[in-house]
Amino acid sequence: MPKRVLLGLLLACGLTAPALAQEPKTGGVINAVIQPEPPGLMLAQVQNGPVQMVSGNIFEGLLRYSPKLEPLPELAESWSVSEDAKTYTFKLKKGVTWHDGKPFTAADVLFSMEMLKQTHARARTNLAQVDKIETPDDYTVVFTLKQPFGPFLGIFEVGSMPMVPKHLYEGTDWKTNPYNNAPVGTGPFMFKEWQKGSFIRLVKNPNYHEKGKPYLDEIYWQIIPDAAARSVAYETGKVDVLPGGSVENFDVPRLSKLKDTCVTGAGWEFFSPLAWLWLNNRQGPLADKRVRQAIMYAIDRDFAKDVIWNGLGKVATGPSSSAIKYYTDDVKKYPYDPAKAKALLKEAGYKGEKIRLLPLAYGETWQRWGEAVKQNLQDVGMTIETIATDVAGGNQKIADWDYDIAFTYLYQYGDPALGVGRNYISSNIAKGQVFNNVEGYSNPEIDKLFADGATATPDSKRKEIYDKAQKILVEDVPVAWMLELQFPTITRCKVKNLITTGIGVNDGFKDAWLDK
């Protein structure tokens, strides 16, 4: 049955080879910032950003993903896909134990799927394609799908599908299980203590299944609520790692210039956050495609990248981030061209009707970005009124379709079927929810392309479909794509190999070591 056997181990060796140039040293303690304080650490039940970041050390998934989003082995050591692309067979790694010493087996995988279907919204959607899961032996798991689902190998990362211990959770009330407060996983680090409002302490798992790893003895996740205090904590040496988004962008250049400081934008490829402006396609001037195109020409996105994001990130070319599969830049281009924007507005008969702009209330950077975009649009003759609001209020307005232009950014999870289509297909127009097709774009051709794209085989066929979808969307401008965001991770240079995969800091510190 297995025709295409992907030898994941080979890939893994290829990835870690450059790291071998310098022999990792064992020992040492890392202090990292976690912002904000996570609401819990039981990854299968809460999945906020900070939960993923801390718990990625405690739990593991079947797979992890390289910066190019190729699957790499974690708890599964190899996998194969049947010819009809409907049966996926995973071989689990032998000799893996939970932090309490019990062995990890296929029964745990089966149990985890059962729990995740109830407690993890995204996992539930991803698993909806699965017809049945079987475990012929203790180290084999077979997923049979209802129909071929192209991105299936992309849903096994720790944050999307963490493995939970069956022997501690079976038959208990999952929500009140005492192990939620002291989680037990298979990961490189074990939970030790959590002083609320102060720090979370993880210690080395001495029985970790990758021999010799992890290199560090302990990780302290420091909880510091104020952005300015976080950068000061780094400057004074209290913390060594500032994960993406934990300091304001304008502090990044200053901190980067400090002695022995290394900055990287890597480690977000799997999430590939893409920022755009929701454009309400339903009403007013924005219902006209030419006005939406004019907005694309009017906004100086290079300025936003260079000034507001301090040169980090990339100007977006369309609905897909360049980091995810089937991305194409062979689409209509929208350079900064105010004259063209003015001409388009004139052609569309725009007469200065008032347009409301909703910035994102995520801090200074987004406020400044809102002001810059407003100025860009006013420069081409649009009348813009900024609506001040908080995060919840903004979400509410967007969900109720009570806006004209609104800032947002969303994760894309490596595959257009997982993270792109949801924002453009008409079946996802549902009032009251925030992250679906709130712009109200409806195009039967796009609906069909995304439906076909998810199930088509082989890859080349999928690429063809998504290329076409991207071309159509970029011509229609249902939303105004701004930037592929990068959240820089700032570390002391003595922290080595912190980010080795496309999941970045959320993938745990198993490869990280300190050069003392």
Place this chain on the structure above:
Amino acid sequence: MKQFWKSMLKSPSGVIGLIILLFAISVAVFGPMLFPNSPWRMVQRPFLPPFTLGAVPLGTDALGRDVFAGMIFGARVSLLVGLVSTLVALLVGVPIGAMAGYFGGKVDDALMRFTEFFQTIPSFALAIVLVAILQPSIYSIVASIAVVSWPPVARLVRGEVLSLRTREYVQAAVVTGQSNSWIILREILPNALSPVIVLASLMVATAILLESSLAFLGLGDPNLISWGYMVGAGRTVIRQAWWITVFPGVAILISVLGLNLIGEGLNDALNPRLSREGR
């Protein structure tokens, strides 16, 4: 009136205050005509230090916007908010205080309990809550500043009216059958006005500070530039670019100082006891 100006101009603080206020007002009125460009326009590279380019004498902010233009346009918003909200507070506070003082009894009790209700809530906290609920806009900001600043006016006017109420000329007016509103408006209020004017000048200063504090916390009108907004937006980058915060901060300081000096001068000029001693 002549007497008033004479004693006003005699007090040095009053003169300095007047000069500052006149300067600030003329900047607010005529400044934007000299700088027709929007203060939101990105004109130069960001974080340009002051005194390096003639075109942007006070440097640029995080987006490359002219700090000097922001100061000039900000003067308009800050002064306007200060004056209008004080006016609104007076329109609410004076009648309430006058009625409470004049009618006394149950009317007084009811109105004063109502006033105390507002006085017991910390004014800045109330202003924040009001603006947050009403959504930040120039109207909600003026309204909330007025709401938190009228109670002292009402208390002051009530006290004045209470003492004037028993004066003989008021008694005489009552005896001759004048209507209550006529007595309040024509006999009592004109004589109770001087302390109110002094208080009002200080209230404008407080209102400017309140508006700045609200804008500093991100509760300013997002469509208008004000000094408080500039300080608030520049605060986080103060270690890289001090000028974004310092210049509007100094503007707030000087105009509030000017208004306080005027208040002092007015007090000297309007207080009969003080001016008699001076002579």
